[in-house]
Amino acid sequence: MSDSFPLRRSHPDELIVGLVSVSDRASSGVYQDQGIPALQDWLASALTRPPQVVARLIPDERDGIAATLRELVDEARCDLVLTTGGTGPARRDVTPEATLDVATREMPGFGEQMRQVSLKFVPTAILSRQVAVIRELADHAALIINLPGQPKAIRETLEGLRDEGGAVQVPGIFAAVPYCLDLIGGPYVETHDAVVRAFRPKAARRSG
Numbered sequence: 001m002s003d004s005f006p007l008r009r010s011h012p013d014e015l016i017v018g019l020v021s022v023s024d025r026a027s028s029g030v031y032q033d034q035g036i037p038a039l040q041d042w043l044a045s046a047l048t049r050p051p052q053v054v055a056r057l058i059p060d061e062r063d064g065i066a067a068t069l070r071e072l073v074d075e076a077r078c079d080l081v082l083t084t085g086g087t088g089p090a091r092r093d094v095t096p097e098a099t100l101d102v103a104t105r106e107m108p109g110f111g112e113q114m115r116q117v118s119l120k121f122v123p124t125a126i127l128s129r130q131v132a133v134i135r136e137l138a139d140h141a142a143l144i145i146n147l148p149g150q151p152k153a154i155r156e157t158l159e160g161l162r163d164e165g166g167a168v169q170v171p172g173i174f175a176a177v178p179y180c181l182d183l184i185g186g187p188y189v190e191t192h193d194a195v196v197r198a199f200r201p202k203a204a205r206r207s208g
Helices: 033-045 064-077 094-101 108-118 123-127 150-159 171-184
Strands: 016-022 053-060 078-082 132-136 141-147 160-162 168-172
Touching: 016 033, 016 064, 033 053, 033 078, 033 150, 033 168, 033 171, 053 064, 064 094, 064 132, 064 141, 094 141, 108 123, 108 141, 108 150, 108 168, 108 171, 141 150, 141 171, 150 160, 150 171, 168 171
Parallel strands: 016 053, 016 078, 078 141
Antiparallel strands: 132 141, 160 168
16 A cells, blocks of 8 residues: 555556545444455455555545545546445445545446345345445546445455356446446456456457
8 A cells, every 4th residue: 555646557457446444433443444454355356467555444524535535536546446334324324425525427337236236135235325436537537336334245246146056146246347447448457257257348358
């Protein structure tokens, strides 16, 4: 992790990722944050090329969350920002509102699909309010996605659900992330199919 902004790619296809864990108690030291380590571990297992990561652990404050997202996109030049926590109906859960504050366009399909995955496990998935947006600058754009707060739920929503034979039953959201990054001018991201298979139309795939 580096705070020397903007971050520089070591390779044209290196993904620059911002990870934001939103929690009053974890940010104040009441307990250890689990969201950022879970995201780092998952990205390390899923991506064929290790990403460059900048992480932030912050409290549930709308203005502070929005400022952090702007910093990661505008200054660090992250291609992808993943947040965890603060997406429920409690009064202190304001991550979706802060995310919409910095958006230029919404991407509602990501939130819809995360709830579809989670509904396979718990009926309270309908209480989740995760959103995804694109933040666009004149010369840069990034995809920002709100994820659940628990490591197990993070993995499930990113990977999707498979049957005993390994066939995908419910697609995870990360299958669509690489092509979305292509479309907004980001690096060409490839994944390990055993974790999650990135989908691209044939015309968008690199030969070889």
